[in-house]
Amino acid sequence: MKRSPSITSKLPPLLALAAVLAVWLIASEGGLVPEFMLPSPAQVGAALVSEFPTLLDNAAVTLQEAALGLGIGIAVALVLATLMHRVRALYRACYPLLVVTQTIPTVAIAPLLVLWMGFGMAPKVTLVALTTFFPIAVSLLEGYASTDKAAADLLRSMGASRWQIFRHLEFPTALSYFFSGLRVSVSYAVVGAVISEWLGGFEGLGVYMTRVRKAYAFDRMFAVILFIVAVSLLLMALVTLLRRLAMPWEAYEKIERND
Amino acid sequence: MSGEESASALRAEGVTKAYDGRVIIQDISIHLETGELVCLLGVSGAGKTTLFHTLSGLERPEAGRVLLQGEDITGRPGKISYMLQRDLLLPHKKIPDNVALPLVIRGEKPRAAREKALGYFAQFGLEGTQDKYPAQLSGGMRQRAALLRTFLGSQGVVLLDEPFSALDALTKREIHRWYMGMMDQLQLTTLFITHDIDEAILLSDRIYILSGQPGRISAGLTIQPPRPRDLEFSLCGEFLAYKKQILSLLERQG
Numbered sequence: 040m041k042r043s044p045s046i047t048s049k050l051p052p053l054l055a056l057a058a059v060l061a062v063w064l065i066a067s068e069g070g071l072v073p074e075f076m077l078p079s080p081a082q083v084g085a086a087l088v089s090e091f092p093t094l095l096d097n098a099a100v101t102l103q104e105a106a107l108g109l110g111i112g113i114a115v116a117l118v119l120a121t122l123m124h125r126v127r128a129l130y131r132a133c134y135p136l137l138v139v140t141q142t143i144p145t146v147a148i149a150p151l152l153v154l155w156m157g158f159g160m161a162p163k164v165t166l167v168a169l170t171t172f173f174p175i176a177v178s179l180l181e182g183y184a185s186t187d188k189a190a191a192d193l194l195r196s197m198g199a200s201r202w203q204i205f206r207h208l209e210f211p212t213a214l215s216y217f218f219s220g221l222r223v224s225v226s227y228a229v230v231g232a233v234i235s236e237w238l239g240g241f242e243g244l245g246v247y248m249t250r251v252r253k254a255y256a257f258d259r260m261f262a263v264i265l266f267i268v269a270v271s272l273l274l275m276a277l278v279t280l281l282r283r284l285a286m287p288w289e290a291y292e293k294i295e296r297n298d
Numbered sequence: 299m300s301g302e303e304s305a306s307a308l309r310a311e312g313v314t315k316a317y318d319g320r321v322i323i324q325d326i327s328i329h330l331e332t333g334e335l336v337c338l339l340g341v342s343g344a345g346k347t348t349l350f351h352t353l354s355g356l357e358r359p360e361a362g363r364v365l366l367q368g369e370d371i372t373g374r375p376g377k378i379s380y381m382l383q384r385d386l387l388l389p390h391k392k393i394p395d396n397v398a399l400p401l402v403i404r405g406e407k408p409r410a411a412r413e414k415a416l417g418y419f420a421q422f423g424l425e426g427t428q429d430k431y432p433a434q435l436s437g438g439m440r441q442r443a444a445l446l447r448t449f450l451g452s453q454g455v456v457l458l459d460e461p462f463s464a465l466d467a468l469t470k471r472e473i474h475r476w477y478m479g480m481m482d483q484l485q486l487t488t489l490f491i492t493h494d495i496d497e498a499i500l501l502s503d504r505i506y507i508l509s510g511q512p513g514r515i516s517a518g519l520t521i522q523p524p525r526p527r528d529l530e531f532s533l534c535g536e537f538l539a540y541k542k543q544i545l546s547l548l549e550r551q552g
């Protein structure tokens with residue numbers, strides 16, 4: 040039987056959220072922290088409303104960079120992971136390199152990219168592509184490797200070529216891993232775009248953030264942070280929706296496991 | 299070798315297969331005539347699956363040959379339809395697409411292959427599964443879908459590795475009854491594995507017994523009454539005599 044996510048499973052996170060809000064309220068309204076440093080929830084809400092059109096305009100730019108970068112990240116990850124899976128030598132050669140590039144902090148390469156590519160869109164898109172491609176590539180590699188060997192034997196016994204085994208078995212198996220990686224990557228994409236905008240640019244949520252920070256406008260700082268969180272959550276929900284559409288069979292497998 | 303012998307639907311000659319230097323099956327010679335239903339019987343771990351992997355071409359033997367209608371197919375998969383020990387329906391394909399897979403692999407258009415598969419759904423008791431994924435089916439249904447996939451992909455000879463062992467006793471009886479009727483209509487040449495002696499006697503024309511370490515064919519016997527036999531056969535004295543004989547053969551090998 041399919042159990043709908045009941046109230047009991049949603050209660051703990053809701054309680055935790057309420058607790059955070061309560062602490063915030065007491066700290067700001069109770070005067071524990073000076074008002075100009077920690078605005079109250081009401082002030083932040085007001086800022087969010089009044090700044091909403093501006094936030095939307097800036098978000099359009101940031102999301103464009105994030106989407107472009109993510110698209111490139113996905114494409115590169117798909118090609119590289121698939122090649123690495125098919126060619127063992129390439130896997131051994133590239134995997135350590137892949138891990139090492141990921142230990143370089145985003146904030147460290149961002150200025151370099153700006154120096155190389157200027158203040159336009161290029162360095163931002165590049166940074167997003169660099170940060171998003173890794174989780175997807177690693178997930179895909181793991182997914183390909185998780186293929187059921189007996190199922191591969193079955194296909195081979197039918198006379199399937201390597202390409203047919205990939206298309207009918209390995210890729211569909213890796214799909215759930217791909218979406219797990221993508222879920223991580225979309226939030227990286229937004230954060231990556233914002234960080235790269237800190238270092239220069241003319242529009243975008245990161246540019247907006249730098250501006251309100253310089254003005255010590257804490258209420259608007261909080262508003263833009265909340266806005267970015269909301270956008271990231273929305274995008275992650277979108278990935279979950281895409282996953283349901285792309286992998287309708289998963290719903291039934293979950294039912295089976297719950298029985 | 300005489301021409302008559304080489305015309306066997308399937309023939310293994312002196313097949314030896316080792317894994318990591320350990321010989322699993324040794325000097326296996328068996329033959330399967332067109333239309334026959336032959337059983338390979340042996341305790342678990344005897345090397346039955348290893349022999350099937352070799353016959354199907356998935357594994358290349360250390361010695362010996364596999365001949366299909368006289369043609370050497372040693373180590374060449376894709377010629378014999380092989381149902382592996384688990385049903386292995388692909389979770390991401392709906393039942394008709396799973397069943398049609400061997401045809402698609404062979405280059406048929408997916409839509410035409412699916413239509414062809416659907417044509418057998420009633421016969422295989424798969425009505426109402428057109429829009430279902432494997433996870434939505436019961437064990438017996440999944441097994442029938444896997445059987446249909448195997449038969450649809452067959453070019454004459456099929457290998458079935460413990461096709462009924464995952465089923466409970468009642469489902470098994472029902473499938474046996476259905477299967478015996480089915481065999482006649484489809485006119486396939488079948489070699490199937492079981493470790494269930496009753497099943498072997500009930501269903502097959504001949505039985506090979508695989509035993510020992512490494513596994514060898516220790517005996518071959520013919521079950522006299524012609525197929526299809528009804529389930530009553532499993533209660534008569536003749537049946538028990540076969541069973542005794544097989545048990546003593548299995549014990550003698552140890």
Ligand SMILES: Nc1ncnc2c1ncn2[C@@H]1O[C@H](COP(=O)(O)OP(=O)(O)O)[C@@H](O)[C@H]1O
Nearest residue numbers: 317318322340341342343344345346347348349
């Ligand atoms: N791919 C493999 N690599 C190494 N050993 C194997 C492999 N497949 C089977 N074996 C070994 O061969 C023996 C026979 O296995 P199997 O053919 O599956 O027996 P059966 O099907 O009769 O139960 C077992 O001891 C098993 O461990």
Ligand SMILES: [Mg+2]
Nearest residue numbers: 346347383459
């Ligand atoms: Mg086995």
